[in-house]
Amino acid sequence: MLGLAVLVAVGSVVGLIAARDDLDRLHFLAPASVVSPVLVALAVVVREALDGRAIKALLVAAFFVVLNPILSQATARAQRVREHGDWRLTGEERR
């Protein structure tokens, strides 16, 4: 599980470096912040059973699982506002 978590993180970083633009890059935030923490937390649970450490590791994973979509959305929105001045569709895009 640990190896898989590290592999997923490696894939995310390679994607971050190799992606074409910033919105593509943003997609590679998700595997590193959802899959890897969950796998690490599960590895801690398997090793320690459900004690204080495991609960804290699960809490960290839960933070990222819940908060990552919010952060991704906010970042994408900021990118759009910087490019177009507003996050809503422009008249040209509506047509």
Place this chain on the structure above:
Amino acid sequence: MTGWLVAAAAVLVLVLAVGIVASRGPLMRRVIALEVGGVLVTLALVLLAEGFDRDVYFDLAVVLGAMTFAASLVFVRFLERWL
């Protein structure tokens, strides 16, 4: 050296790579790299806590996880409105 510490070392190498991305290029790319870096550092702290068998490092990881999110959100809002 346990598997936990090896995994932590691997993640810390990734943090270096992300740090290089975060230190050059356009602003949004840097912010995205910063977000990925925050996640990886938190992950490394969890791995180090388990590897060194230290309870207190888990507390650091929990706090860092929450603070990373808040810090990134503040950065993003500033980028959207003022920078």
